[in-house]
Amino acid sequence: MADLSIDFNGIKSPNPFWLASAPPSNSGYQVQKAFEAGWGGAVWKTVGAPVLNVCNRYGTIDYKGRKIIGLNNVELISDRPLEVNLKEMAEAKRNFPNHAVIASVMVESKKEAWQEIIKRIEDTGVDGFELNFGCPHGMSERGMGSAMGQVPEYTCMVTEWVMEVATRPVIVKLTPNVTDIVQPARAAVKAKASALSLINTINSIMGVDLDSFEIKPNVGGKGGHGGYAGPAVKPIALHLLSSVASDPEYQQSRIPISGMGGVETWQDAVEFMLLGATSVQVCTAVMHFGFRIVDDMIDGMSNWMDERGFKNCTDFIGKSLPRISSFGDFDLGFQSVARIDHNKCIQCNLCFIACNDTAHQCIDLKDMKLTDEVTERLWPVVREEDCVGCALCASVCPVDDCITMTEIDTGRPHITWNQLIKEKPEVLQWDKMIEYREKNHIHIH
Amino acid sequence: MAEHYKPVKYKAWEMSLEERFQEVFPPLSEREAVLEANRCLYCYDAPCMVACPTHIDIPTFIRKISTGNVTGSARTIMEANLMGASCARVCPVQELCEGACVLEHDEKPIMIGRLQRYAMDYADEKKIKFFNKGKSLGMKVAIVGAGPAGLTCAGELAKFGFDVTCYERKMWPGGLSTYGIVVFREPVEVARAEAKKIEDLGVTMKTGVTIGEDIQFDQLLKDNDAVFVSIGLGSVPHMDIPGEDMEGVVDGLDFIEETKVKPLSDIKYGNRICVIGAGNTAIDCATIARRLGSERVTMIYRRSEAEMPAYHFEYQFALGEGVSFSFLTQPVEVLGKDGRVEGLKCVRMDLAEPDESGRRVAVPVPNSEFVVPCDMVIKAIGQLKHTPFIAKLGEYGIKTVKGYIAVDGKTNRTAHEKIFAGGDCIRSKGEASTVMATQDGKIAARAIYEQLTGKPIPEGTLKKSTDMTIDPAMEKGYALCEHKPRVHAAVTTK
Ligand SMILES: Cc1cc2nc3c(=O)[nH]c(=O)nc-3n(C[C@H](O)[C@H](O)[C@H](O)COP(=O)(O)OP(=O)(O)OC[C@H]3O[C@@H](n4cnc5c(N)ncnc54)[C@H](O)[C@@H]3O)c2cc1C
Ligand SMILES: Cc1cc2nc3c(=O)[nH]c(=O)nc-3n(C[C@H](O)[C@H](O)[C@H](O)COP(=O)(O)O)c2cc1C
Ligand code: SF4
Ligand code: SF4
Ligand code: SF4
DSSP, X not given: OOBXXXXXXXXXXXXXXXXXXXXXXXXHHHHHHHHHHTOOEEEEEEEESOOOOOXXXXXXXXXXXXXXXXXXXXXXXXXXXXXXXXXXXXXXXXXXXXXXXXXXXXXXXXXXXXXXXXXXXXXXXXXXXXXXXXXXXXXXXXXXTHHHHTSHXXXXXXXXXXXXXXXXXXXXXXXXXXXXXXXXXXXXXXXXXXXXXXXXXXXXXXXXXXXXXXXXXXXXXBOOOEEEESGGGHHHHXXXXXXXXXXXXXXXXXXXXXXXXXXXXXXXXXXXXXXXXXXXXXXXXXXXXXXXXHHHHHHHHHHHHHHHTOOBGXXXXXXXXXXXXXXXXXXXXOEXXXXXXXXXXXXXXXXHHHHHHHSOSOEEEEOOOOSOOTTOOOEEEEOTTTOOOOOHHHHHOOSTTTEEXXXXXXXXOOOXXXXXXXXXXXXXXXXXXXXXHHHTTOXXX | OOXXXXXXXXXXXXXXXXXXXXXXXXXXXXXXXXXXXXXOOOOTTOHHHXXXXXXXXXXXXXXXXXXXXXXXXXXXXXXXXXXXXXXXXXSOTTTTHHHHOGGGTTSOOOOHHHHHHHXXXXXXXXXXXXXXXXXXXXXXXXXXXOSHHHHHHHHHHHHHTOEEEEEESSSSSSTHHXXXXXXXXXXXXXXXXXXXXXXXXXXXXXXXXXXXXXXXXXXXXXXXXXXXXXXXXXXXXXXXXXXXXXXXXEEHHHHHHHHHHSOGGGOOOOSEEEEEOOSHHHXXXXXXXXXXXXXXXXXXXXXXXXXXXXXXXXXXXXXXXXXXXXXXXXXXEEEEXXXXXXXXXXXXXXXXXXXXXXXXXXXXXXXXXXXXXOSEEEEOSOOOOOHHHHHHHHTTTOOEETTEEOOBTTTTBOSSTTEEEOGGGGOSSSXXXXXXXXXXXXXXXXXXXXXXXXXXXXXXXXXXXXXXXXXXXXXXXXXXXXXXXXXXXXXXXX
């Protein structure tokens, strides 16, 4: 069986699955129960400045009968006394010496405050720290959380303060609520952080009640932006992860990343790891189903590894990163067209209407005489010469493998946009572009 | 048009004989399975899991299907139930897991049985082997009868490291899964492949050996550290009515067995058949007869619809197959010419006023005899016990309850410390079923391990599925932490 254990820049964990710093890791009871259930590590619910929480602190989005595709919250950092948290961290670490216990920290922007709390936490024996520069609500208004994470200089400064006193690895947790996440990531690298983690929650408002006009979630008649997480944010998280992981400046540092944002299954976890995460963290999915989901995460990932002959996580971490590229480097000669398998087609005509109304009008409804029923319905048929290969029809088709995007060779030159405008800068004029297309038999109607 | 999306419409006259004996339910396609799996709520302390006699961790195996970890799903099933492939097909799920599903109320229950079959089929197709024989303990156990109870006990014992030998009277192992359950519910190949998996765990299978004839029970007991008796039940009893020995009167179990082992076209069946009884076996006989091609099949039952022992879904299935029911009808004589059946003489019955026990007894209506013309009579009025065998066990001080072997429910041990028993031969109360027999085998295997080694069963083996205790993580998490949550479910509710 595959070995799932990881070494996260000195933080050892029996598997890459960690609880994210959030309600599931709020107490010693929860963290130890989670370890019993199989979680490899836990980033403790952020400790630091004193706070008071509100009720109705979570709001969720359901999608067509499925609960919680996204969850937002206006919860603050831990509202339990620091003393109690420290005692329980020590207890959890003592009882589970081989699991990763990581303390998430956030205090006001004062050097003494940061250094003092780091020193106090070190005494508990935790394996490392995570600096919460990401909380987008409540704390940010007090100059903490994302207020720090959104300014690279602050990120760098506070990380440096911590690095001066910390003897254990320090992870900097990044906020997604920035224009370019690479900037705060570089700031953390510059400050010699031991690792990065991302993403924290995304600013959001969950909705408005049509009867009462209240904001969702509704806190005594009022509402405001909160942090969005859960399955719906995964694509955003994957993008932010891959931007950092493929940044050359980050890559030079060789520090690991803990990925999170929408991880619910082992498959999600594998995707994060293929894009460069060494460990993954989970919050919303655990809040939905409990710690027991880790059972399938471990089982599913190790079966997947066995099937592919991967012995360790390092065999596949970052394996898809080299494929991350940008538009200018894509092959303009790569051509595909939609092909419909009429043996599978159930004649819902969703492909037709999608293509006709919103793509390139290249699916016809035709009398194909494929059956001997008198009332035979018309069949969708792709006019391949007009198909631009956008893949919309394949996306809307409800039948698996019914419409396949098939690669074809049309003789178009294999050239990237960047190469093209270097070689033929004149194509940036429409008339020259049309000339270029004609010459290369590129017809777009 | 996409064949696999077409609803299955059963029109017997449009299908070949072979087609009519394919499994009634087609396998789920991957898409169907994933959609259905995603509908499951993944309940905590799920009622479906409690209702399953083997306590398969149903929410977990379903979740694993939804995440594409079908291998893991099959393992989860097999950890609790080595007869997972049979159970997926034959369990009366409406009465068990699916009947308990929380979605019963405002949606419809999850198709647990068919999802289970999906996972088991996947593992079989990929030939995945989940378990191995445990490190040898140097102890021997004999199993008498290789039906679901015996095979399960054998498999679990082999996993623990016992040297296990199964003695089976028939040519093939599997018990009624192989010989008794209609092929359109469970194909013979499925039952045999399941038995093969037990052999692959290092269990020695001695088929064609009848204990009590080829080998004496005394010998078996002498040669082994423990014996598990899982001989099931025997043939259909006599009705004790005139004409019963005529040609054309058959034992329902023999009739079913033919369809399991013979080419379908070689089977002789009547064109107008009376099936006597209204239990599961009777329904199976009647529906088989229809699928073979019999034009008129009538079930003869002395009580009314409300008392019939078959499950409601079986009754509905039979009606859908075109079987007719003659309730409140008692057979009194088989009529015939030259020793061949020509009719069944019956009398009408009435239900009397309830007696003290509240039960309405059926009483014959005077002068109401009538004859149902027929060319075949199938007897399906239950199964005899293996009385001689059980009488022999009496020599070891083993008691019986209503003719069934008496055991202690927690261990399935008989009054003799080396003899354990399970399956239909101990089922003095409750429904005899494959899944109950399977659970019996597990309980005995565990008790045998604990008795012979003097140690509790190793952690991670059998435990999770046989003990329905609260989440172990919750218990341990609670025990470990000094600052305990104020109220703790495991402590307060269980
Ligand atoms: C027609 C029919 C349909 C059924 N349908 C269903 C169904 O749909 N769903 C369901 O859950 N259950 C069903 N059952 C019940 C189910 O098959 C049984 O409960 C189950 O098989 C019992 O398992 P077992 O191991 O106790 O006995 P069996 O399966 O009967 O196996 C006992 C084995 O012991 C062998 N044996 C007996 N005596 C000796 C001896 N002296 N020496 C060696 N070997 C011996 C027998 O040959 C047999 O192989 C059905 C039963 C019948 C008869
Ligand atoms: C209710 C809630 C509370 C959270 N509290 C914290 C916190 O205290 N500190 C922190 O660093 N992140 C906090 N987070 C963010 C999570 O750690 C995580 O980054 C985010 O939820 C994305 O992961 P997910 O999609 O698995 O939920 C919180 C998230 C939620 C939903
Ligand atoms: S989840 Fe628990 S704490 Fe939260 S509102 Fe419900 S009962 Fe209260
Ligand atoms: S969307 Fe798919 S199934 Fe529907 S008509 Fe088009 S090809 Fe057929
Ligand atoms: S009770 Fe139904 S919904 Fe709940 S876990 Fe079981 S199958 Fe799923």
